[in-house]
Amino acid sequence: MPEFAHLVSGYKRFRQGAYLEQKSKYDLLSSDGQMPPVMIISCCDSRVDPATIFDTVPGQVFALRNVANLVPPYQPDSHLHGASAAIEFGVTGLNVQHIVILGHGQCGGIKAALQNHGAKEKSESFVHNWMSIIDDAVEHVCNSTSDDKQLALELEAIKISLHNLRTFPYIKEREDSGQLKLHGTFFAISDGILHVLDEETGLFSPA
Known part of the structure; x- marks a missing residue:
């Protein structure tokens, strides 16, 4: 091997x-022990390594990587919630001061969500069910006049993850008190440019 x-x-x-x-x-x-000031939520795509993109050093970043860098809404039940567990530990256990959502271009999870748009049968695919987090955005983008629906959904998914972060009560409390800041970012290997979201305008601009 x-x-x-x-x-x-x-x-x-x-x-x-x-x-x-x-x-x-x-x-x-x-x-x-570790005391990272930043948590980064990024995709598990092999082309988008946050440590490489941000040139970080050991102990600087608490990283969560999953399909399409999504954050599920806060759902306190007995089910298995790996992403939510990592977020809880990062915020309440490590007291991170920043959470960065890092979306990326050519995301396979986003592509799958677009391809599965309109599918009515129940799926046993973990990816399909995970991507249901952005079902409403998929519907909106597919019905839009956007020339690049893949990119449009990649950017929209970042905004949804930020919204879902704020459904966690301890995140909203810390953000409201100024102890925690949330950031949306987007990176594509095709041009190597990092874009940062301005939540007031809803627009992404080069860093």
């Missing part, structure tokens, strides 16, 4: 290079 061998080789380079260069930082993180 050459792919795994590449990973092991990469580990050896890390162990002999970056790990030694940042040994004092790793020692502090080991002894004092």
